[in-house]
Amino acid sequence: MSYIFPPPNQTALPVRGTQDLFPVHRVYCVGRNYAAHAIEMGHDPNKEAPFFFQKNPDNILLDGEDFPYPGMSSDVHHEIEMVVALKSGGDNIRAEKALDCVFGYGVALDMTRRDLQAEMKKQGRPWEIGKAFEKSAPCSELVPANDIGHPVEGEVWLKINDEIRQQGDLNQLIWKIPEMIAYLSALFTLQPGDLILTGTPAGVGPVQRGDRLHGHVAGVGELKVNVV
Numbered sequence: 001m002s003y004i005f006p007p008p009n010q011t012a013l014p015v016r017g018t019q020d021l022f023p024v025h026r027v028y029c030v031g032r033n034y035a036a037h038a039i040e041m042g043h044d045p046n047k048e049a050p051f052f053f054q055k056n057p058d059n060i061l062l063d064g065e066d067f068p069y070p071g072m073s074s075d076v077h078h079e080i081e082m083v084v085a086l087k088s089g090g091d092n093i094r095a096e097k098a099l100d101c102v103f104g105y106g107v108a109l110d111m112t113r114r115d116l117q118a119e120m121k122k123q124g125r126p127w128e129i130g131k132a133f134e135k136s137a138p139c140s141e142l143v144p145a146n147d148i149g150h151p152v153e154g155e156v157w158l159k160i161n162d163e164i165r166q167q168g169d170l171n172q173l174i175w176k177i178p179e180m181i182a183y184l185s186a187l188f189t190l191q192p193g194d195l196i197l198t199g200t201p202a203g204v205g206p207v208q209r210g211d212r213l214h215g216h217v218a219g220v221g222e223l224k225v226n227v228v
């Protein structure tokens, strides 16, 4: 037996300071996980359980590559987020054991066709067309937890053309990383290679062609992407 065409290349992220690659399995994203962002999107952060959506592994764009402004939208937004990378998984993982599954951390952008997402929300339809499009998940190299530990605080910001647009702190996450892993593992079988984008602080807004995006998570890393 042989494949009728070559199987797709494995999406992989570099690991800082090594020649190693982290092979990506799934990309989970948590919605509205900072109170100030929930409020700016018109929601009450106190009334809502967290929720998840997915991007496709091959939507990942590597640090330093260009982000091509996608079609079918005139309102593409930036959402800067810390990403958690899993080296192991399972079902019904207890929060107290969840950090054992974490390989490391990185910096990601959850690029969003906000106009399409808003239309889908209004119609009660899935968000894929707003969230899971080509190159919609720029992601930095990963840094192993063995090197930096498990960050629970630290500034998160995004600059566009050297101006601060988003700013927050990991200590503002409504659902903490062990809770997210535990919650997700009750819904899905988590696997080595899974990524979790942990939500964005306030200040989301549109990008334009020509913009230089620079994301930062203190103690974790940097991500630089140009919009073309």
Ligand code: MN
Pocket (backbone or CB within 6 Å): 029, 030, 031, 079, 081, 110, 197, 199, 200
């Ligand atoms: Mn997001």
